[in-house]
Each structure stands twice: as C-alpha cells, then as structure tokens.
Amino acid sequence: xxxxxxxxxxxxxxxxxxxxxxxxxxxxxxxxxxxxxxxxxxxxxxxxxxxxxxxxxxxxxxxxxxxxxxxxxxxxxxxxxxxxxxxxxxxxxxxxxxxxxxxxxxxxxxxxxxxxxxxxxxxxxxxxxxxxxxxxxxxxxxxxxxxxxxxxxxxxxxxxxxxxxxxxxxxxxxxxxxxxxxxxxxxxxxxxxxxxxxxxxxxxxxxxxxxxxxxxxxxxxxxxxxxxxxxxxxxxxxxxxxxxxxxxxxxxxxxxxxxxxxxxxxxxxxxxxxxxxxxxxxxxxxx
Amino acid sequence: xxxxxxxxxxxxxxxxxxxxxxxxxxxxxxxxxxxxxxxxxxxxxxxxxxxxxxxxxxxxxxxxxxxxxxxxxxxxxxxxxxxxxxxxxxxxxxxxxxxxxxxxxxxxxxxxxxxxxxxxxxxxxxxxxxxxxxxxxxxxxxxxxxxxxxxxxxxxxxxxxxxxxxxxxxxxxxxxxxxxxxxxxxxxxxxxxxxxxxxxxxxxxxxxxxxxxxxxxxxxxxxxxxxxxxxxxxxxxxxxxxxxxxxxxxxxxxxxxxxxxxxxxxxxxxxxxxxxxxxxxxxxxxxxxxxxxxxxxxxxxxxx
Numbered sequence: 001x002x003x004x005x006x007x008x009x010x011x012x013x014x015x016x017x018x019x020x021x022x023x024x025x026x027x028x029x030x031x032x033x034x035x036x037x038x039x040x041x042x043x044x045x046x047x048x049x050x051x052x053x054x055x056x057x058x059x060x061x062x063x064x065x066x067x068x069x070x071x072x073x074x075x076x077x078x079x080x081x082x083x084x085x086x087x088x089x090x091x092x093x094x095x096x097x098x099x100x101x102x103x104x105x106x107x108x109x110x111x112x113x114x115x116x117x118x119x120x121x122x123x124x125x126x127x128x129x130x131x132x133x134x135x136x137x138x139x140x141x142x143x144x145x146x147x148x149x150x151x152x153x154x155x156x157x158x159x160x161x162x163x164x165x166x167x168x169x170x171x172x173x174x175x176x177x178x179x180x181x182x183x184x185x186x187x188x189x190x191x192x193x194x195x196x197x198x199x200x201x202x203x204x205x206x207x208x209x210x211x212x213x214x215x216x217x218x219x220x221x222x223x224x225x226x227x228x229x230x231x232x233x234x235x236x237x238x239x240x241x242x243x244x245x246x247x248x249x250x251x252x253x254x255x256x257x258x259x260x261x262x263x264x265x266x267x268x269x270x271x272x273x274x275x276x277x278x279x280x281x282x283x284x285x286x287x
Numbered sequence: 288x289x290x291x292x293x294x295x296x297x298x299x300x301x302x303x304x305x306x307x308x309x310x311x312x313x314x315x316x317x318x319x320x321x322x323x324x325x326x327x328x329x330x331x332x333x334x335x336x337x338x339x340x341x342x343x344x345x346x347x348x349x350x351x352x353x354x355x356x357x358x359x360x361x362x363x364x365x366x367x368x369x370x371x372x373x374x375x376x377x378x379x380x381x382x383x384x385x386x387x388x389x390x391x392x393x394x395x396x397x398x399x400x401x402x403x404x405x406x407x408x409x410x411x412x413x414x415x416x417x418x419x420x421x422x423x424x425x426x427x428x429x430x431x432x433x434x435x436x437x438x439x440x441x442x443x444x445x446x447x448x449x450x451x452x453x454x455x456x457x458x459x460x461x462x463x464x465x466x467x468x469x470x471x472x473x474x475x476x477x478x479x480x481x482x483x484x485x486x487x488x489x490x491x492x493x494x495x496x497x498x499x500x501x502x503x504x505x506x507x508x509x510x511x512x513x514x515x516x517x518x519x520x521x522x523x524x525x526x527x528x529x530x531x532x533x534x535x536x537x538x539x540x541x542x543x544x545x546x547x548x549x550x551x552x553x554x555x556x557x558x559x560x561x562x563x564x565x566x567x568x569x570x571x572x573x574x575x576x577x578x579x580x581x582x583x584x585x586x587x588x589x590x591x
Contacts (some may be wrong), residue, residue: 013390014397021404021468024419025411027430042433088306091299096292098391103303112518112575114525116544117568120324120551120561121317149466156313159306182291188298196393217412219528220544224552235414239532251422258415269410270403277406280469281476 025262032256039252053256062229063257066237070261072148073233074215077154078208081162086204089166091194094178104167111160115220122153126225146231153221158211165210168282169203170196206275213265234261288509331526334557344562356562357449361538365546366570372459372542373523373532379463380519384470389500391475404466413465419530420461421448458540466522470515477511478504495580517578524571543567 028143031039035050057063091097092104126149133145173196181191222233238257241250267275325344327337346355356362379469391401408416424431432444447453485503526543534540541549547567551560 007381007395010393010395011397014393014395014401017387017390018397018404020464021407024416024464025407027423028415028419035380040428042428042430044430081443084305084309087302090304095295095299097296097299101433107306107310110310112521113314114544114564114568114571116525116527116547118314118317118321118562119548120329120557121320122313123335123557124320124324125317138456152313156309159309161586163306182295188295188302213410217414219412219414219531220548224548235412235528238412238414238418251425251428255422258418262411262415265410265412266407269406273403273406277402277472277476 025266028255028258031251034092034252036252049102053252054260055274056253057256057260061241061253062232063237063241063260065096065230066232066234067261068232069147070216070235072144072235073154074212075274076151077158077215078211081155081158081211082166082204082208084202085159085162085166085207087192088163089170090188090196091161091246092167093170104164107160107163111157111164115157119220119224122221123224144231146226146228150221150233153225154215154218157221158214161214162207162211165207165279165282166200166203167208170200173199202275203279206272208280209272210276210279211267213269216261216265298414303419321561324558325565327558327561329557329561331555337558340558342422342470344559345566354507356559356566361541362543362546362563362566364538365541365543368455368530368540369524369526369542369544371455372462372526373520376459376462376466376523377516377519380470383463383467384515385398385474385508385512387467387471388474388478392478394538407468408465409472409510411465411575413528415534416437416465418459418530420464422455423531424448424457448532448533451534451537454534454537455540462523462526462529466519470519473511473515474508477508481507517575520578521571521575524574525567543570 028081030044030046032053033049033051038047038050041047045083092100129149130145133148177195177199178191181195186194217235218233219235220237221237222236226232226236234257236242238254238261241254241257326335326339328340332584335403342355344355346353348354364527387405391398391405393401411419423429426432426444426446429444431447432441435441438443445453447457448510467490485507525544527548530540530542530545530549543563544567547560547563548565549560550556554560
C-alpha cells in the first residue's frame with residue numbers, strides 16, 4: 001500500500017511540473033485556433049477549430065516578412081559566429097599559451113555584459129554605418145541596412161557564448177586523437193578539418209541551435225535598430241501586432257503569431273533534448 | 288617537438304585574431320564611446336558631434352537644485368525595482384529549479400515527458416511568454432480570472448498586468464516560469480554528477496527525505512546552484528523585455544535598462560541615457576564582483 005502511495009505521489013509531482021511548463025503554451029495554441037467569438041469565451045478545450053487567425057497573419061499581415069528577416073539575421077549571425085568560434089575554441093582548448101585563461105575570463109565577462117552599456121555607442125556607430133552604407137549602395141538595397149547591422153551586433157553578443165561552449169566541448173576530446181596527426185606533421189588547419197570536424201559536428205550543431213534561439217528571441221537591439229515594417233524581426237513584429245479597432249487587442253492573432261514562431265523552437269528543442277541540456281550545462285558549469 | 292608546439296602556439300594566436308577584432312570593435316569601442324557620450328550634451332540633433340560638458344549628466348547643482356541621473360528619483364526607483372525583481376525572481380527560480388531537478392530524477396514512464404516539458408518554457412521567446420501570460424491574466428476573458436471567479440475567490444476579473452500593485456508580481460512569475468527550467472537543468476546536471484550512493488542513501492532510510500536532502504545532497508550541489516544564481520542574477524539585473532512589454536508605460540515598475548533606454552530613444556537625451564547606462568553597468572559590475580568573490584566563482588578561469 002505504501003509503495004503504491006509513493007508511486008502515485010511521484011506521478012502527481014511529475015504531472016504538476018508538466019502542466020506548469022506546458023499549460024501556457026497549450027492555452028496559446030488553443031486560443032489561436034478559435035474564431036473571434038470563441039476566443040472571448042474562457043475555456044480549457046477548444047470549442048471550434050478555425051484557421052482564421054493564421055490566414056490573417058500569413059496573407060493579410062506583414063508577419064511572413066518578419067519571419068524571413070529573423071531567419072536571415074539568425075542564419076548569417078550563427079554561421080559567422082560559429083565559424084570564428086570554432087577556430088578560437090581550438091586555440092583556447094588545445095594549445096597552451098600565456099594569457100589563455102585571461103582570454104577566457106574576458107570572454108565570460110563580456111557575455112555577462114548588460115547590452116544597454118553599449119547601446120548609445122552602438123547607436124552612434126549605426127548612424128555612421130548607415131551614412132557610409134547609403135553613400136555606397138543605391139536605394140534598392142537600403143532596406144536591409146538595419147538587418148545587416150543586427151547581424152553585426154548579434155554576432156558580437158553571440159561570440160562569447162559560442163566560443164565558451166565550443167571550448168568546453170573541445171576540451172572533452174581526448175588528446176591521443178590529435179597527437180597522432182601532429183606526429184604525422186599535419187597542419188592545425190588540416191587537423192581542425194579532418195579530425196575535429198567529424199567529432200565536433202554534434203557539438204557545433206547544438207551550439208548553433210542555441211545561438212540561433214538566442215538571436216530569434218532577442219528584443220532590445222531589434223527594437224532599437226529596426227524602424228520600418230519591412231525590416232522588423234519577429235519579436236518586434238509580435239510586440240507591434242495591433243487590432244484594427246483601438247482598445248481591441250487581437251488576442252487570436254497574437255496567439256497565432258506566438259505559436260508560429262514558437263512551434264519550430266519547441267520541436268527542435270524536443271528533438272535535441274539531451275544535447276541542449278548538455279550544451280546549457282557546458283555553457284556554465286564546467287570551466 | 289618544440290618547434291611543432293611553437294607553430295601550434297602561433298597558429299592558435301592567429302585563430303584568435305577574428306574574435307579579438309570583433310570583440311574590440313563591437314564591445315570595447317561602443318563601451319568607450321558610450322562612456323564618452325555620457326560626458327556630452329548629445330541629443331538627436333547633435334548626436335554625431337556632441338559637445339563635452341563634464342559630469343552634468345550624472346550630477347549638477349544648478350541654482351540650488353540638483354540635476355542629473357544621480358539626483359533623479361525615477362532612476363533610484365528603477366534601481367530599486369531592478370533589485371526587487373532580481374532578488375524575488377531568483378529566489379523563486381532557485382526553489383522551483385531545485386524542486387524540478389529533483390522531480391526530473393524520478394525514474395518512471397513519465398521521465399521523458401518531464402525532461403521535455405521543462406525545456407519548453409526555456410525555448411519560448413520572452414515576448415511570446417509575456418503575451419501568453421497577459422492573455423491568461425486578462426481581466427475580462429482571461430482563464431485565470433475565470434478560474435478564480437469559478438472558485439468563488441474573486442467576484443470580478445482583476446487586471447493583474449496593468450495594476451501597478453500586481454504587475455511586478457506578474458513579471459516575477461513570468462520570469463520564474465521562463466527561467467526556472469534553466470536553473471533546474473544546471474541543478475539536475477549537478478545531481479547527476481553525484482556518486483549514485485549519495486542519491487541512494489536518501490532513498491534507503493528515507494523516512495525524512497527533506498532532512499536528508501538538506502544535510503547530504505544540498506551542500507554537494509551548492510556549487511551548481513551558485514553558478515545558476517550568478518548567471519541568472521546578471522541576467523535579471525539587466526532585465527528589459529519583460530518589464531518593457533508588460534505595462535510598458537508605467538514608471539512604477541521600470542527597470543534600470545528600461546529607464547536608460549527611455550531617456551535615449553523616447554526623449555532623445557542620448558548623453559543623459561548614456562550616463563544612466565554607465566551607472567547601471569557600474570552597479571551591476573559591483574554586484575557581480577561581490578557575488579563572484581563570495582561564491583569563489585573566479586576560480587572558474589583557473590583551468591587544469
């Protein structure tokens with residue numbers, strides 16, 4: 001009897017955690033599927049399934065554009081920061097040189113920096129960049145100025161994180177694997193490409209996904225450096241969804257937008273569950 | 288071998304050049320120029336060529352009255368709000384995080400689901416979390432008020448997010464929802480790293496699980512908890528999106544970052560805003576140094 005009680009108690013605890021974590025998301029999905037009348041009747045299960053909110057977002061709204069912008073920024077930022085960090089991580093994990101731990105410490109310190117500390121300087125730099133950029137390119141490509149700038153600032157805020165995590169992962173690779181190649185006289189570049197790349201691919205992938213989620217979710221810089229409908233990213237896009245009528249918040253559409261931007265993240269996270277967990281801990285625990 | 292290791296050292300330094308350039312150009316330079324701008328009269332019109340004005344953005348006595356960031360009660364208000372937010376959200380997150388981590392250890396059929404569920408709040412963008420909770424807490428049609436009315440606790444829906452008395456609580460709860468999983472994962476990893484006997488010991492004579500946990504397991508996972516607190520703490524001190532998104536117009540619950548950004552981009556007081564962000568950086572820096580000293584995390588960089 002006692003054992004059964006213990007079992008039920010444990011299942012109960014687990015179910016509480018699951019509901020606590022999943023319910024808000026479930027509720028958003030449910031709301032997004034309801035038509036305008038049903039949205040405004042509180043209930044736990046959908047009373048109707050109506051794709052109206054999604055159709056509105058995808059065809060009558062600027063929303064698809066914000067998704068493309070976010071994808072563009074995320075892909076550019078992550079590819080640049082991962083490439084640069086991969087080489088840096090090798091230096092910081094496999095080679096002994098003076099000032100190595102100092103370098104790592106500075107990187108950790110920068111990753112904890114409040115973004116606002118550089119925002120004024122960044123904004124001034126941005127205005128200069130815009131002027132410089134407008135002088136070179138014609139009107140047609142002006143639209144992506146802000147996006148390019150976002151790539152630049154995000155790369156900066158991602159690099160400390162990606163370097164740190166990749167360094168931790170690379171430290172875990174046994175010495176012997178590299179030593180044979182060194183004896184054979186292979187260059188560091190070759191070692192990185194032929195020996196480390198296959199071993200590190202899962203780690204690189206995990207780090208890239210985590211960096212991508214960070215970029216996808218960023219709000220402060222996106223809000224500051226994008227000013228027009230054509231260059232907004234998803235976070236700012238969702239923040240700015242308004243109803244056609246003042247004071248009437250279009251909760252159905254907002255929830256639909258939330259679901260669209262969240263579902264891919266949730267799927268990726270669930271698929272890579274174990275990897276992301278080790279990535280998160282590598283990012284902080286091991287030094 | 289010596290020459291090989293020298294070549295490797297040289298290559299290593301070459302590989303570090305791009306990172307260094309990026310960090311210098313995009314972290315150090317804007318940081319210094321923000322510092323400089325805080326000593327100027329930069330506004331929208333003269334933003335590219337501001338005049339040096341000394342420390343008047345920080346503090347100035349003009350005809351017997353004090354001006355500047357340090358004399359602005361709103362700034363100190365925002366400092367207080369940030370500290371309140373940080374202390375309460377982190378306490379809540381540590382308690383929830385440890386509980387979740389322990390529940391994640393339970394081995395049965397639901398194990399996978401618990402671990403999966405815990406990662407969902409972490410992956411959801413803050414803006415989405417904010418909107419989801421705003422909707423659930425909405426005064427007329429929100430499910431939360433609906434439940435409370437159904438249970439007879441409330442007679443009428445309450446506007447939790449716009450009421451200044453409850454909005455900070457709401458913000459702390461959303462933050463705890465979003466980031467307790469992170470703490471849980473760190474603690475879980477810490478627990479997993481413990482020798483099995485330690486975890487088993489609690490189970491065998493587990494008449495009093497809580498005492499067992501407190502005296503045996505807790506001290507052992509303290510380092511993991513300290514790391515989580517430092518990371519979360521530095522994150523919470525610079526909080527922007529949640530506070531900006533929930534109840535944006537309210538001065539009552541502004542955080543330091545919201546205050547500084549408002550001065551810059553809503554009032555175009557770039558010099559003043561730069562001074563505010565410099566103060567913020569100093570405050571966070573001091574707290575970080577004290578904290579890292581206390582928890583001995585600075586040993587992190589001493590690598591084997």
